[in-house]
Amino acid sequence: MPATPVTPAIPTPAASKTATLDVLLAPSVLKHRYVRGVDHSSIVERPERIRAVLLGVAGALGAEHHDHAAKSGLDDTADLAEKLGALAVAEQHVPLRVLHTTRALSIDDPCAALRRIHALASDPAPYSTLSDYSLAHPKGGGPDTASHTAALSYLARNSPAAPPGTKRPTQKPQNVSDASSSDGEGDERMHACEIPNDLSQGDLYLCGPHTDGLADTSDGGSREAICHALGACAEAVDRVVAGAQGLPHPGVEISPFRATQHNALAADVHPATRTANDVPARRAFVLARPPGHHCSGSMPSGFCWVNNVAVAAAHAHSVHGIDRVIVLDIDLHHGNGTQALAWRINSEAAGVDADRASRLAAARREARGRRKLTFEQLVADEQIAGPRALRMFYGSVHDIESYPCEDGDVDMIRNASVCLAVHLETHKDTAEFDALYASKYVQLLDKARRFARETGAFPQRTLVIISCGFDACTYEYPGMQRHGKHVPPAFYAHFAADAARLADEVADGKLISVLEGGYSDRALTSAAAAHVGALADMPWIKSVPMTLTPWAPEQLTQLQRMAKHVRARTGGAAASRRRAAAHPVWCVRASEHFAAYLQTCGVDARPLELISQTSTPRARSRAFPDPSTFETPTHTNRGGHALRDRTLIKSRSYSALNERSKSRAPETPRAPKTPARGAALADEDIFRVPGALPQTPQLLKKEEPKTPTSEAQPQDDGAPDALAGVLAALRLGSST
Known part of the structure; x- marks a missing residue:
């Protein structure tokens, strides 16, 4: 008796799945808008900027689907168990996930991390809270305290919620420049400015609450956006720490639409979300707006109201015991606010660690220093003298000629030129840029490694943060890059890959990238696709030619x-199918x-x-x-x-038109058309090609055949014989 075939076991899908990169999206960050009036500037923050980054993320995922289908698919003869096993593996791990987060850090009741950065009693807000708009539309008294968070909350509550009008001017004012966000200040429909006179009213603005009396996490204005951007950064820290420890962490994943959803165009369909307690990725990318690296502890500037990166570092220290944070800033502009906060934190750490060493020496009756501190000894010391103080490394690749140094401020230029800064240079082509990157820009990573060695960093207690600005991309507006210090989109892929290797070496892989600058949609989309593609270790980053990457011009x-x-x-x-085609x-x-x-x-x-x-x-x-x-x-x-494929109308090629005209040619040739009056050439001297202009033999320069004309055979003489042979072969095959 033949053996009974064994039914292959169907693998059980895993209850959870992992990812290489988690992208955190807080939709509330879109509510930080410029509503003072008609905006003519190309630099002011708009919600569309976040959408452009999301387009880059989607492009990277589309390329990943395409590459997987082309290179890693199984053929039709594969065993069922093998196919199902491969499917189960694919479901268990994905390159990146986009997560919907609604977490917020209140600026009215700041947590310990936010209070440490922006609400210190020793660092009060140096600016007034009175503005022309708050005087014209009073909504209560001033803040109870002089902290920056209290002043910011008060200003946001006393800001306009909507533009004063919707009709745009017929022409652009003559004094409008792409270099300033204060363009249009003279427009008659402008609100009174909501920013105090002692702050920059050109690059700072706020959108007020839509309804009075709502909490700061749901008021629909800039205050909600700022709170949710800070919350997303804190959520990213919690996730990468949990991922490094292999612990699950709840999250809401945004699932993509699928083409198998029938009749979805006619229905009110919303994207599916998957709430799970999966193990997070060790890398995260936070879509934060407004940006933060120009804001110091109490002084906002350069579109930045709070410093997202510094608050994330303080949260990592206060909640997870992370005592070494490496910040790599790759914005076009120097992050003067982050650098000032890093200097302040390191200055405080010197005194805290000195007191801690004294307590340890008194408790153990031994010298302050040891030859080599191990992680086990560090944990034991924390039981006696508490945790080590937070120390930060801040390194920046930026243009020294751009904001905030372009006005010639001596202190700004000196601070942006210290040993931890690398200045961008101009380049002529890709080869010259690659040489600059290999010889100069990677020095920032070498300095970070030295910081980790010299400060006794342990991977379990170290975090790497990229302060990621896309305004250095070559697609950025010319008004932003007035000095020609741009980088190709591939820079953001190379730097992300190198930073991820650094995190693997010194931080157990824990890495967070926080969005900073970037104003052109094309720059944001291209740089984001390159950045997340490398952070997620997508295979096409290395296998696809540079001209076919999602950030190449055609793609x-x-x-x-x-x-x-x-x-x-x-x-x-039908229109959807045409658009897809x-x-x-x-x-x-x-x-x-x-x-x-x-x-x-x-x-x-x-x-x-x-x-x-x-x-x-x-x-x-x-x-x-x-x-x-x-x-x-x-x-x-x-x-x-x-x-180039720039329209939806697909033109047929010349060869297709020519072949189609031959196949539809009538058996009896038509009589030639009568030449036009005054024509210099006869019809037989004109070669008529479908869809082309008449061309003469002189223009075509047709060569005479090398063989005699009598011996030349027409190209299609053998066509009837070939057709007869094919038919005979078919009859022979059917008879057998």
Whole structure:
């Protein structure tokens, strides 16, 4: 008797899954808006900036789906158990997850970390809380204390909640410049300024609460955005620490739309979320707005009201005992606020550690120092004298000619030129930039390693933070990069990979990247795709040619066109299919993620294809390229000239038109057209190509055949014989 076949065991999916990178999105950060009046500037923060970063994240995920389908898929002959096992492994680990967070740190009742950075009694707010707007629209008295958090809360409550009008001026004022966010101050519909006169009213602004009396975590203005940005940074610290320890941590993951959701265009569909207690990733990317690295303990500046990175470092120390924090700032501008806070924290640490060493010496009756401190000895010492003080490393790669140093302030220039700073330089091409990166920019990482060695850092108690500004990207507005100190998008991938290796060496892999500057949508999208792709260790980062990465010009254009189509809701399912057919597969997959992120942020959006993707072979061949490449199909105009894919109308190539005209040619040739009056050439001297202009033999410079004309055979003489041979072979095959 034949043996009974054994049914393969179906693997049970894991209850939780892991990721290499967690991206934290707090939709409330979109509520920090410029509402003083009509804004003509290209530098002022807008909610669209976060959406541009989300588009870059979606592009990286679309490229990952495409690369996985092309290179790691199993063939049709694979065993069922092998397929299911591979599926289970894929479900257990993903390169990155985007998490929806609503955590907030109150500025009215600051926690220990926030109070340490922005509410010290020894560092009161040096500015007034009275503004022209609060005087015109009084909503209560001034703050109870003189701390920066109290003053900020008061100013936010006494700020406008909406622009004074919606009609834009017919023309731009003559004095408008891309270099200042105070453009349009003379517009007659401007609000009275909500920023005190002793603060910069050009690069600082606030959106007030939509309803009076609401708490600061739900008032719908800048105060809510600031509180949730700080909360997202604290959440990122908690997650990477839990991930390094292998402990689960609750989170809400935003699941992408799927193309198998039928009739979703007609329904009120919201992106699915998965609430789970998974083990977090050891790396996190926080989408924070407003940025923070120009804000010191009590002085806001440069769009920055609080210092997100410094508060995250203080939270790591007070809650998790992290006593060594390495901050790597790669914004175009020097993070003068973060540097000032790092100097203050290190100065305080010197005194705290000296007292701690004295207590240890008295308790153990031994000398202060040891030859080599082990982690076990550190834990034992903490039981006697408490934890070590927080020490911070701050290193920056920036343009010394840009803000805040471009006005020639001696103190600013000196502080931005200390030994822990690396200045950006101009470069002519990619090779020159790669040489600069390898010889100069990576010095920042070497200095961070030396800091870890010299301060006795232990991986269990060390955290790496990237203060990540995308305004140095080559796609940034020219007004921002007036001195030509830009970097290619690939810089953000190279630096992320090197910083991740540093975190693996000195911090058990714990790394947080916090968004800082970046104002052009194109710069934010391209740099974000490169940055998260490297942080998530996506394979296509190393395997895909540079011209086919999501931040390459052609692919970036496709992403931005896709973003417009995702928000287009007209036309129904047929229009959705047409929009999907205009993009390659990886871009359609990216739209599934991007639409889910936008809907989480309250933006009405749908992916390119929400109904079944089944279509005719002809339509699919035009819509999607070969799965092994990111390239789009080659298009030419009717004259045979190559065109970029910039429109939804797909022009046929010259060869396709020529072959189609031959296949549809009538058996009896038509009579030649009568030449136009005054024509210098006869019709037989004109070569008419479908869709092309007439060309003469002189222009074509046709060469005479090398063989005699009598011996030359027409190209299609053997076609009937070949067809007869094929038919005979088919009849022979059917008879056998």
